Amino acid sequence: MMNEELEQQASLYALGLLEGEENSAFGAQLAANEELRAFVDAMQETAAHLAYGTPLRQPPAHLESRIRAAIHTEPTTITHRSTSLNWLPWALAAGLAVASVFLLADRAATKKELAELRSRNAFAQLRIATLSSKLSSAPSATGVVVWDAEKQEGVLKVANVPATEQDQDYQLWIVDPDYKQPVDAGVFAVDAKGAKKILFKPKAKITAASAFAVSLERKGGAPKAEGPMVLLGK
Amino acid sequence: MADSPTPLPEGSSAIFRGRKPRSAQQENQSAADSEMMRRLSGGDEASFSAFYRRFAPGLFSMIYQILQDQKESEDVLQEAFVQMWKKAAGYDAERSSLFTWAVMISRNKAIDRVRSRQRRFRTAEAAAVEVEAVPPETGGSAGDLMEQSEERKRVRSALSQLPGAQREAIDLAFFSGMTQVEISSKLGAPLGTVKARIRRGLLALREVLDPTS
Numbered sequence: 001m002m003n004e005e006l007e008q009q010a011s012l013y014a015l016g017l018l019e020g021e022e023n024s025a026f027g028a029q030l031a032a033n034e035e036l037r038a039f040v041d042a043m044q045e046t047a048a049h050l051a052y053g054t055p056l057r058q059p060p061a062h063l064e065s066r067i068r069a070a071i072h073t074e075p076t077t078i079t080h081r082s083t084s085l086n087w088l089p090w091a092l093a094a095g096l097a098v099a100s101v102f103l104l105a106d107r108a109a110t111k112k113e114l115a116e117l118r119s120r121n122a123f124a125q126l127r128i129a130t131l132s133s134k135l136s137s138a139p140s141a142t143g144v145v146v147w148d149a150e151k152q153e154g155v156l157k158v159a160n161v162p163a164t165e166q167d168q169d170y171q172l173w174i175v176d177p178d179y180k181q182p183v184d185a186g187v188f189a190v191d192a193k194g195a196k197k198i199l200f201k202p203k204a205k206i207t208a209a210s211a212f213a214v215s216l217e218r219k220g221g222a223p224k225a226e227g228p229m230v231l232l233g234k
Numbered sequence: 235m236a237d238s239p240t241p242l243p244e245g246s247s248a249i250f251r252g253r254k255p256r257s258a259q260q261e262n263q264s265a266a267d268s269e270m271m272r273r274l275s276g277g278d279e280a281s282f283s284a285f286y287r288r289f290a291p292g293l294f295s296m297i298y299q300i301l302q303d304q305k306e307s308e309d310v311l312q313e314a315f316v317q318m319w320k321k322a323a324g325y326d327a328e329r330s331s332l333f334t335w336a337v338m339i340s341r342n343k344a345i346d347r348v349r350s351r352q353r354r355f356r357t358a359e360a361a362a363v364e365v366e367a368v369p370p371e372t373g374g375s376a377g378d379l380m381e382q383s384e385e386r387k388r389v390r391s392a393l394s395q396l397p398g399a400q401r402e403a404i405d406l407a408f409f410s411g412m413t414q415v416e417i418s419s420k421l422g423a424p425l426g427t428v429k430a431r432i433r434r435g436l437l438a439l440r441e442v443l444d445p446t447s
Contacts, residue, residue, distance in 0.1 A: 004433075011433040015407045016345065017414050041329055046440040048337035050408045051296035052389035059294040063308055064286055067315045071282075074316060180338075184324075203324070223324040 002035060010036060014043035016180055023177040024210040028232065031173065031182060031213055031225040032134075129212050131158070131233035138162050141194070143231045145212045147174075152206060154185075156214075157197045161190045161230065164216065170230060171221045174202050175211035182213060187221040210234065267332040268325070275322035286315065289333070293340045300344040300409050310347050314340035341408070348411030392442040399423075400435030407432050 012018050013026050030037055131143035140160040147154035156172055164170065169189055173182035185202040214231040256264065274281040293314065298307040318339055325335055393401055399421075406417045418425040 007437075008429050008433045011436050012407075012414065012429060014436070015404075015432065016342065017407060017432075019413065042440065043436050044338060045330060045334045046436050046443065047404070047408055048331075048334040049385075049389050049392075049439070049443055050404065051292055051337045051341070052386045053393050054295045054299040056291060056386065057295045057298050059290050059308065059311055063311065064283075064290070067286070067312050068282070070312055070316050071319050074320070180342075203321075223326045224329055 002039060006036065007039065010040045011043050013180060014040050014047055018177075020177050021210070024175050027175045027180075027182055028211060028213065028229075031215060032229045034226070037224070037226070127209055129209075129233045131212060131214065131231035134229045134232050135162070138230075141231060143212075143214065143233065145233065147206075147209050147212070149206065149209070153199065153201045155197065155199050156185075156188075156212075157195075158190060158214070158231065159195045161194045161196070161214075163192070163194065164189060167219045168227075169217055169219050169221055170196075170214050171217045171225070171227075172198075172200055173213045173215065173225055174206055174209050175213065176204075176206050176208055177210055178207045179204065181224050184221065184223070187217070264327040264331070268327045271322045271325045271332065274319065282319070285318075289336050290315075292333075293336060296337065296409075297340055297344045300341070300348060300411065306347060307344075310343050311340070314343045317343065345411045389443070392439055395442055396435055396438055400431045400438060403428055403431035404435040404439070 009018065009022075009026055013023070013030070018026055030040060127145075127147040127149060129145045129147070131145065133139050133141040135141055138160065141158070141162070142160060143156060143158040145154055145156050158170075161170070169187040171187045172185040174185050175182045183202045183204045183206060186198065186200045188196050188198045190196045211232065211234045213225070213229055213233075215225045215229050216227040217225070218227075270281050270284060274285055290311065294307060294311050297310050297314070298304070301307050301310065314336075318336060321339070325332065330338075396404075402421065403417065406412055406420060410417070410420075412420065414425060414428065418428045421428060423431075
C-alpha cells in the first residue's frame with residue numbers, strides 16, 4: 001500500500017537520488033511490489049518531461065555519422081543466457097566449491113573457510129553471497145553466488161527451487177546502487193531436482209554488487225523485474 | 235516529519251494502483267516504437283536514422299543543460315546512443331514510453347559525467363538562456379519538430395504553474411547531479427522539506443501534464 005513516505009522514496013528513486021544502502025533497500029522493495037513499480041514508472045515519465053523544459057540546442061551535423069561509426073566498432077552484444085559449465089574460470093570454480101559446502105554443512109565452519117579464502121590475494125576480488133528463500137511454499141530453496149568483480153562474471157548455484165511452468169524462467173538480478181533498477185544477469189531453469197548451476201555475465205557493468213536476487217519471470221526474461229522474488233541475498 | 239508513514243487521503247493512492255490505461259493513439263505509437271527498436275537492434279539503418287533524428291535534438295539539449303559544455307555534451311550524446319543501441323532489444327513499451335527510456339539513459343550518462351568531474355550545477359537563473367531558434371541540422375521531419383515545439387511549450391507552461399520552491403527543487407534534482415544533501419544545502423532547506431518538495435512537485439507536474447491521471 002502506498003503512503004507519503006513511500007511515494008517520497010519512489011520520487012527520489014525515479015530521479016536517481018537514492019544512494020548506497022537506501023537505494024539497495026528500495027530496489028529490493030521495488031522488485032516485490034508492482035504498485036510501487038507503477039508509481040516509480042509514472043514519476044519517471046513525468047520527470048522525463050523536464051527535458052522539454054530546456055532551451056533547444058541542435059547537435060552538430062557530423063555527430064550522427066560519428067555515433068554510427070562508434071556503434072559499428074562495438075563488440076557483438078554478449079548473450080546473457082546461461083552458458084555451458086564444462087569450463088569455469090578457476091577462481092569462480094574454487095570459490096563455488098567452498099561456497100557450495102555452505103549450502104549443506106556447518107555454516108560457522110564454512111564462514112571461517114570463506115573468510116580465509118577471501119584473504120588470499122588470488123580471491124580478493126571475489127564476492128560470495130548466500131541467497132535465502134522468499135517463497136513461503138519453498139522455504140528450503142537456497143542459492144549461492146560467487147561474483148568476480150574484476151572479470152565481471154559470476155556463478156550461481158541453486159538448490160531445492162520449484163520447477164517453473166513452461167512459459168516461465170527464473171531470472172537473476174544484481175542490485176548495484178549505481179543503477180536505478182537491478183541489473184539483469186540472465187535467465188535459467190532448474191532441473192528435475194530443483195537445482196541449477198550457471199555462469200553469468202550481467203547486462204551492464206557492475207560497480208558494487210550490494211545484493212543478488214532471483215525472480216520468477218516470463219519465458220526469456222524481462223527487462224525489469226516484474227515477477228515475485230524467489231531468492232534474495234547480500 | 236511524522237514518526238510513522240502518513241497514509242494518503244482516501245482515494246489518492248488509487249491513481250497509482252496498477253497502470254493507467256492508454257489511449258488508442260498512445261497504443262499505436264507504442265507499437266510503432268517497439269517495432270522501430272526491434273528493427274534497430276537488428277541493425278536496420280533506417281530505423282536508427284529515424285530514432286536519432288527524432289530524439290537527438292531534445293536529448294542533446296537536456297545533456298547540454300546538465301553539462302554546460304559543447305564537446306562533453308557531444309561525447310555524452312554519443313555514449314548515450316551507443317548504450318541505447320545496445321539495450322534496444324530490451325526496450326519494453328509496457329514499462330515506459332520510448333521518450334522516457336531515452337531521456338533516462340541519456341540523463342544518467344550526463345549525471346555520471348558531472349559527478350566524475352565534480353562540477354557543480356549553476357543556478358537555474360545563471361543557466362537560463364533564451365530559446366534559440368536554431369534551424370534544423372539533423373533533418374528531423376517537420377512533424378517531429380512541430381510536435382517537439384508544442385510539447386516544449388506545454389511543459390514550460392506546466393512548470394510555470396508550479397510553486398517556485400517545488401520547481402527549484404525538481405530542477406536541481408533532475409539537472410544538477412547533486413545529492414539530496416547537497417540540494418538541501420544549496421536551497422538552505424531541511425532535507426525532509428526538500429524531499430517533500432520533490433515529491434509534491436513531480437505529482438503536481440504530472441497532474442498538469444496529464445489531468446486524466
